[in-house]
Amino acid sequence: MLIAGNWKMNTDLPDGTALAENIAAGIDDADVDFSAVDFAVCPPSVHLQALNEALDGSPVALGAQDVHAEEEGAFTSDVSASMLTSVGCTHVILGHSERRQYYDETDADVNAKAHQAHAHKLVPIICVGEMLDQRKAGDATSVVQAQLEGALEGLSVDSADELVIAYEPVWAIGTGESATPAQAQDMHAVIRDDLADRYGADVAAGIPIVYGGSMKPWNAEELLSEDDVDGGLIGSASLEAESFLGIAEEAVGVLEGAAG
Numbered sequence: 001m002l003i004a005g006n007w008k009m010n011t012d013l014p015d016g017t018a019l020a021e022n023i024a025a026g027i028d029d030a031d032v033d034f035s036a037v038d039f040a041v042c043p044p045s046v047h048l049q050a051l052n053e054a055l056d057g058s059p060v061a062l063g064a065q066d067v068h069a070e071e072e073g074a075f076t077s078d079v080s081a082s083m084l085t086s087v088g089c090t091h092v093i094l095g096h097s098e099r100r101q102y103y104d105e106t107d108a109d110v111n112a113k114a115h116q117a118h119a120h121k122l123v124p125i126i127c128v129g130e131m132l133d134q135r136k137a138g139d140a141t142s143v144v145q146a147q148l149e150g151a152l153e154g155l156s157v158d159s160a161d162e163l164v165i166a167y168e169p170v171w172a173i174g175t176g177e178s179a180t181p182a183q184a185q186d187m188h189a190v191i192r193d194d195l196a197d198r199y200g201a202d203v204a205a206g207i208p209i210v211y212g213g214s215m216k217p218w219n220a221e222e223l224l225s226e227d228d229v230d231g232g233l234i235g236s237a238s239l240e241a242e243s244f245l246g247i248a249e250e251a252v253g254v255l256e257g258a259a260g
């Protein structure tokens with residue numbers, strides 16, 4: 001299970017550092033054994049270097065929220081893949097719906113960035129998900145399939161640890177209204193099938209497909225219990241160590257239940 005926090009444009013550096021330290025300490029001090037959970041936090045890019053130090057020795061991986069598709073150059077305000085790896089990043093969120101919505105990011109942009117991430121051994125966390133009107137029109141599946149088609153074009157994946165897919169229905173992000181477990185499972189199964197066609201069933205079985213959109217400690221268990229839900233990409237509930245780790249605790253419970 002992958003429990004990843006997307007901090008978006010929240011926290012200043014002192015608050016972000018304290019949050020990272022509280023998460024690391026919370027994992028260390030907990031009565032719960034978190035060893036079966038993979039953790040990542042994706043803070044604002046100006047925090048990355050400091051958090052790389054703050055998280056040193058903890059099991060929490062560091063991710064960025066975006067990357068530019070080019071190596072370097074005249075792209076004012078953008079951040080390159082080598083900049084990210086040089087401050088300890090191992091993951092990068094790509095194609096978040098807020099990037100698609102506010103910056104007109106297309107599937108082709110996401111694809112170029114995914115290739116660039118892979119070239120630098122960054123694991124892309126590729127976000128897909130339909131808008132509410134698309135779901136109401138019965139188009140949710142075809143929208144997500146088209147996003148995968150565009151984003152994964154030509155991207156070779158030889159092992160399951162080279163890619164993460166986040167299913168984030170846009171209507172569930174920041175609204176307090178998560179998808180139902182059945183809605184999440186249905187779409188995650190569609191995504192798994194798509195990945196199996198591309199990369200083979202064995203690799204596809206291990207690629208984390210995480211759910212995002214108003215995941216909270218109180219609804220995490222039912223979402224994470226679904227067969228094809230392999231974790232969460234968590235926005236607002238990742239901004240407090242207690243709620244972020246509360247979701248991780250639910251993940252441990254689900255894993256222990258599954259192990260019988």
Ligand code: PGA
Nearest residue numbers: 173174213214234235236
């Ligand atoms: P949310 O955000 O948990 O606040 O809904 C999730 C996301 O956008 O990744």
